[in-house]
Amino acid sequence: MLDIQVLRSDLDGVAARLATRGFVLDTVRFGELEAARKSIQMRTQELQSKRNSSSKLIGQAKSRGEDTTTIMAEVALVGEELKQVEVQLIELQSELQAMLEGLPNMPHDSVPVGKSETDNIEVRRVGSIPQFGFAVKDHVELGENLGGLDFETAAKISGARFSVLKGGVARLHRALAQFMLDTHTDQHGYTEVYVPYLVNADSMRGTGQLPKFEEDLFRVPRQMGEEGEQNFYLIPTAEVPVTNMVRDEIVPLEQLPLKYVAHTPCFRSEAGSAGRDTRGLIRQHQFEKVELVQMVQPENSYAALELLLGHAETILQKLGLHYRVVRLCTGDIGFSSATTYDIEVWLPAQNTYREISSCSNFEAFQARRLQARFRNAAGKPELLHTLNGSGLAVGRTLVAILENNQLSDGSIAIPEILQPYMGGMKVLSAG
RNA sequence: GGAGAGGUGGCAGAGUGGUCGAAUGUACCUGACUCGAAAUCAGGCGUAGGUAUAUGCCUACCGUGGGUUCGAAUCCCACCCUCUCCGCCA
Secondary structure, eight states: OOOOOHHHHOOOHHHHHHHHTOOOOOOOHHHHHHHHHHHHHHHHHHHHHHHHHHHHHHHHHHHOOOOOHHHHHHHHHHHHHHHHHHHHHHHHHHHHHHHHHTOOOOOOTTTTOSSSGOOOEEEESOOOOOOOSSOOHHHHHHEEEEOOOOOOHHHTTTTTTEEEEEEEHHHHHHHHHHHHHHHHHSSSSSEEEESEEEEEHHHHHHHHHTTTTTSSSEEEEEETTTTTTEEEEEEESSSSHGGGGGOOOEOOGGOOOOEEEEEEEOOOOOOTTTTTTTTSSSSSSSSEEEEEEEEEGGGGGGHHHHHHHHHHHHHHHHTTTOEEEEETTTTSTTTTEEEEEEEEETTTTTTTTEEEEEEEEOTTHHHHHHHEEEOTTTSSSOOEEEEEEEEEHHHHHHHHHHHTTBTSSSSHHHHHHHGGGTOOOOOOOOO
């Protein structure tokens, strides 16, 4: 959520910034709502003030045993108008709030201006494209030949976009997650957290998935009380529960930065992506991810983003995978993000780079919704900056290992760093 | 699932219809005393919003939502959460 104070003081400036990401801010509508809000709010507070002082007088008069009929008649009139005006104020404020919640974050000045992913800027390539002396197979063929990947059974159990992993492939998947967690906790200073996979609507609102992107989520209806219904939502990323840990908190300065890592399943409805990436593990309703989340002081957030990006890159480097880092342009960054780097891993069977991590600085956008603050050096509460990044998407890392480490006979060379997690296994082969 | 207790400021903890944004203690900040510290004394110390010459004035907030009332932390209703005991359970 953007700061309404900034909209009030520099509406055109905000509109111009949002325009770079293809968002049209209705400045006229906002101006009207604000003007109405201002006059109604002032009137409301004036009436409340009158009611409060009159009620006080009634109390005093009654305690002296005096007659209060005149003043009570007066305050009754105030009460009537107040009731009407309060209703109007609530309507106006919820309309303003809805408008505000619908506004995406403002891109940082450094973000390249562009319309779509074709305008993204490649920052660097690390490693080199592996060469094969044979025709490469894709991860589906490799996994199935190894007896470790079964989409048909998954379709029977659940449906499309699910998978069953077996044997060595399942273990490799687990090994990857363990390796990532260990690296981030032991070498990068993150605290491991285990968090709920079902969260409430407030949490989804806090990180920006609601109200705009409900169709991307799996909703779990839940009966509350007599007829009340309240939803749980399956998390689409650990960002949601982990970032919400600081919701409505004021963190002492000396505890910053907060650095958390969580390994969770992620659930996405993939509404609107029908027909895309239907083959293989690339786009699933359920997948595993190791997520890095940081809460930092505003002045440190861009330095923290570079570090966090480096933490994610470390995983790829240790696994010996070739990748590139891409700076997303204004037209391609996510709703809540001020700046995003994507890390794309090389997939030889597709002869292209595919996203395996996305690292973003949200500045105070999430923190404002969350009321996530810290006590600054002056002792005053101030909004935190929140950041997160995949470190990494486990399923896609598995895909990358299978494809990049395949041998001519269809077996898979296990990266040295993973071998301890695989009971010393060096090559994964069928049977 | 059954029975009970409770949710108030950073923490503890009063407050059951009127001057209560809230006693008191504690923590913290400032000052006095002191060579310095401790102790003691005095003062200060919540969050958000509105207005704007304002160190000013006003509004809201006592788990959440609704209701009663001129007036609600206090009364009524619903819900959420926490704790204790019993039962069941991975």
